[in-house]
Amino acid sequence: MDKLKQLAKELLSNNQVQIIVGYEEGTVGKARPAFISSPDQADTLIYDERCIHNLAVYLTQHKLPGNTKIAVIASFPVMKSIITLASEKQLDENFIKVIGISKDNNIIEFKDFADIERYINQQDLSFTPEEQALIDKIDAMSMEERWEYWQNEFSRCFKCYACRSACPMCYCTLCITDFNQPQWVSVPSHKLGNFEWHINRAMHLAGRCIGCDECSRACPLDLPINLLTKKLSMDIQKQFGYSAGQSLTEPYALSTYKPDDKETFIR
Amino acid sequence: MATENYKLLKKESLPALFDKLTASGKTIYAPVKNGEKTEFDVVTKYSNDINDEYIQTVQSLKGTVFPKVEKLFDYKSDKTDTSIQEPDFSKFPQNVLWGLHPCDAAAFRPLDATFRWDYDDKYFLTRMKLTTVVGLSCSKHDDYCFCTSVDISPASSDGSDIMLTKNKAGDYLVEIVTEKGQEVYDMAKELFGEISDDKESYITDVPKKFDLNELNKNLDGSFEAPYWLAQSMRCIGCGACAYVCPTCTCFDLQDEGAANKGSRIKCWDSCGFGHFTLHTSGHNPRETQSQRWRQRILHKFSYMPDRIKVFGCMGCGRCSRACPVDMNISENLIKIMEEPKNE
Amino acid sequence: MSNPNIYKPYLMKIDKVTEEAPFVKTFRLKFTNEEDAAKFNFKAGQFGEYSVAGEGESTFCVASSPTRDGYIECTFRETGRVTSALAGKEEGEIIGFRGPYGNTFPIDEWKGKNLLFIAGGIALPPMRCVIWNCLDLRENFKDFTIVYGAKTVNDLVYKHELKEWEERPDVKLITTVDPGGETPDWKGEIGFVPTVLEKAAPSADNTIAIVCGPPIMIKYTFPILEKLGFKDTDIFTTLENRMKCGFGKCGRCNVGKVYICKDGPVFTYAALKQLPAEY
Numbered sequence: 088m089d090k091l092k093q094l095a096k097e098l099l100s101n102n103q104v105q106i107i108v109g110y111e112e113g114t115v116g117k118a119r120p121a122f123i124s125s126p127d128q129a130d131t132l133i134y135d136e137r138c139i140h141n142l143a144v145y146l147t148q149h150k151l152p153g154n155t156k157i158a159v160i161a162s163f164p165v166m167k168s169i170i171t172l173a174s175e176k177q178l179d180e181n182f183i184k185v186i187g188i189s190k191d192n193n194i195i196e197f198k199d200f201a202d203i204e205r206y207i208n209q210q211d212l213s214f215t216p217e218e219q220a221l222i223d224k225i226d227a228m229s230m231e232e233r234w235e236y237w238q239n240e241f242s243r244c245f246k247c248y249a250c251r252s253a254c255p256m257c258y259c260t261l262c263i264t265d266f267n268q269p270q271w272v273s274v275p276s277h278k279l280g281n282f283e284w285h286i287n288r289a290m291h292l293a294g295r296c297i298g299c300d301e302c303s304r305a306c307p308l309d310l311p312i313n314l315l316t317k318k319l320s321m322d323i324q325k326q327f328g329y330s331a332g333q334s335l336t337e338p339y340a341l342s343t344y345k346p347d348d349k350e351t352f353i354r
Numbered sequence: 355m356a357t358e359n360y361k362l363l364k365k366e367s368l369p370a371l372f373d374k375l376t377a378s379g380k381t382i383y384a385p386v387k388n389g390e391k392t393e394f395d396v397v398t399k400y401s402n403d404i405n406d407e408y409i410q411t412v413q414s415l416k417g418t419v420f421p422k423v424e425k426l427f428d429y430k431s432d433k434t435d436t437s438i439q440e441p442d443f444s445k446f447p448q449n450v451l452w453g454l455h456p457c458d459a460a461a462f463r464p465l466d467a468t469f470r471w472d473y474d475d476k477y478f479l480t481r482m483k484l485t486t487v488v489g490l491s492c493s494k495h496d497d498y499c500f501c502t503s504v505d506i507s508p509a510s511s512d513g514s515d516i517m518l519t520k521n522k523a524g525d526y527l528v529e530i531v532t533e534k535g536q537e538v539y540d541m542a543k544e545l546f547g548e549i550s551d552d553k554e555s556y557i558t559d560v561p562k563k564f565d566l567n568e569l570n571k572n573l574d575g576s577f578e579a580p581y582w583l584a585q586s587m588r589c590i591g592c593g594a595c596a597y598v599c600p601t602c603t604c605f606d607l608q609d610e611g612a613a614n615k616g617s618r619i620k621c622w623d624s625c626g627f628g629h630f631t632l633h634t635s636g637h638n639p640r641e642t643q644s645q646r647w648r649q650r651i652l653h654k655f656s657y658m659p660d661r662i663k664v665f666g667c668m669g670c671g672r673c674s675r676a677c678p679v680d681m682n683i684s685e686n687l688i689k690i691m692e693e694p695k696n697e
Numbered sequence: 698m699s700n701p702n703i704y705k706p707y708l709m710k711i712d713k714v715t716e717e718a719p720f721v722k723t724f725r726l727k728f729t730n731e732e733d734a735a736k737f738n739f740k741a742g743q744f745g746e747y748s749v750a751g752e753g754e755s756t757f758c759v760a761s762s763p764t765r766d767g768y769i770e771c772t773f774r775e776t777g778r779v780t781s782a783l784a785g786k787e788e789g790e791i792i793g794f795r796g797p798y799g800n801t802f803p804i805d806e807w808k809g810k811n812l813l814f815i816a817g818g819i820a821l822p823p824m825r826c827v828i829w830n831c832l833d834l835r836e837n838f839k840d841f842t843i844v845y846g847a848k849t850v851n852d853l854v855y856k857h858e859l860k861e862w863e864e865r866p867d868v869k870l871i872t873t874v875d876p877g878g879e880t881p882d883w884k885g886e887i888g889f890v891p892t893v894l895e896k897a898a899p900s901a902d903n904t905i906a907i908v909c910g911p912p913i914m915i916k917y918t919f920p921i922l923e924k925l926g927f928k929d930t931d932i933f934t935t936l937e938n939r940m941k942c943g944f945g946k947c948g949r950c951n952v953g954k955v956y957i958c959k960d961g962p963v964f965t966y967a968a969l970k971q972l973p974a975e976y
Binding site: 426427429431433434435436438440468469471472473474475476477577578603604605606607608609610611612613614616618620623625630631632633634635637639640645649652653656657660661 | 701702703704705706708710729748749750751752753754776777780789790791793912937938939941942944945946947948949950951952953954956959973975976
Binding site for chain 2: 113114115117118119120121122140144148150245246247248249251252253265273274275276277280301304305307308
């Protein structure tokens, strides 16, 4: 990845960007997100199969200084996240430079977001057989089995909200769980509180999830909560032909309507 | 290496001991293998799934004395009459925590110090009183472990009522540390023998990464240091580190139910959350993640030793293993000691 | 019962409700259990956790003086979940109270001194406790000055008591409202508290200043007091931070290693200068 380091150095030294969000060598053999702001730090940048964090999460966290041009190293899920965030008017294209990394590890210097959109739509966007198999397994359960499955999983949750924090689409400044007038979601991590949270999380991400699986990867308790949002993505694709992370302009399926909708109630 | 005298608990005696504990009304928590991982779980009898060679679990047993959700009382209320029903403290469970490593056993000390600081927390103290801790020396460690840096050793019995060390034969060298430990021993004397052995030879060697008192001194005057921001850039602001930590005690108080009937609940919270210190006015004294990261470190390594005479970190490494973005605590502590406090 | 439960509130009957200002009410609270009432005592400056069943607890100072026996009073503005629920309560209803917590104003040490009270808006309630405490021991102190300001005339709390203080010959009361907040018949000052204070220029000689108000008022008032010659050890205030437990366990209110719930809420300006900016 010498090319990546070279590019980073160039971008920083001619002040095209002020910060690069990428990956560096972490501890105990892990890779981790890194923030590079001077050319001499660029040598610490890495990119390999361990670089799985969805860096798009940092673009909406308001941690990076304002009025700063940011370059972000974007794997395929990061590209899709950026397109979704842009379609939801959360990103200012003038301040973000996207350095894409293709599946065969080539660097793609995107001109603009539309360029990313074009690239994404040239790729295979179908759910992988592995993803389909995971969902099929849950679908095959009876209602009672499924209820019990999720009850067991949710009861383990202690509400550290790593799923929320790691998700680029969870950018609300006041999350429904932090709202207390009224208290929509019970605060404690008892069975009810956990159900309320995970159902709300899934519904708020329904069809907006781009399938990076960061939520369950971030979960210290390995709850398979990515299955919920994945299943909803599949359903929304089936019902409305909408998939997140593929279009800058197509409105989100659940917040719009079309006059020629096949359902009569909406007309 | 010195040979000393220990009680001996043979591996084949474990089922009988577990049966006795269960029969006497104890709830046993033990490290149980589940696929690749080992987690503490309630067991009623001994089984081969109980893992005495695990490195560390994801979750500690903090929840047995400081549950993630603790009902403080029920209330009933109409316009002019209200009553409060406290739980029956005599019915709190008698727990035996089996096979905790020394870091986890030592973690009860800071919990105790916090929940006893001038005001006794009856819920915690009752649970603690009914708890027997059976510690287990560490035969393995990983790169996240740093107990020796926080003045704990992989063989220390501090915090344990009984201390076990597994020997070459797979049996346990037993030290009876406290009266509570003696009670368990007295209950099942016939299962224990005597042995002379060298405990130290079975114990893993955890390298010391930093000096705790030096760190503590170094943190004086560090409030405005530039490293808080630099270290916390990656932090995504979740509570994973706090919730897997065996000593974190931040909590929330919440009412649940209707005006006429419901409960008040004490539940885990984390100083890492943005809304933790938010005033109703909108003002937030710890508004940014770097301020919250600073609070986490200073609380454990500066405020706690200063105010309640105990450090808030046992070197178990759980926070570092659990962190989704590799905020490795020992790495950051070492950096704090190396970096200047002022720009 | 041995070993009291620190989370268990006293049950208090609302004896009297006073509307002070828009969204601001005072409750007079009496213990429903006489044993509790007999055991209970507090000192000026201390605070408590007031609760509404089903909604939770909220933190504020006791607003009545410890010299007034048999009840406590609290004054609150309807802002969050709990204060909104409190505001809906009527006389005769029951609410919860835990406390008292925290340190106190060292009133005993102020004997023979002049007292200068400076308060802004909804911050008069915590100070009212001290004011009445000292007025009930009036002979212990020399000059007694109160400077109180609010956004508008309507926002001034304790209107009856302000009148009472105004009429007392042994109290000098200066009230002020922000420019634009006055009514046609307003006879008090117009201007922000720090400005009015500077104009009044009370003597710092043998005087203790007690300041309570929103952060912005405090920020501008302290330098003026110092300019007037007050020593920072003679300037007192009470701090607020979000709290849940009130007794040093829940982890919210600490400012550096100082816990507002245990080491405060009362601090001298000298002590504040030592604190990091975390409140």
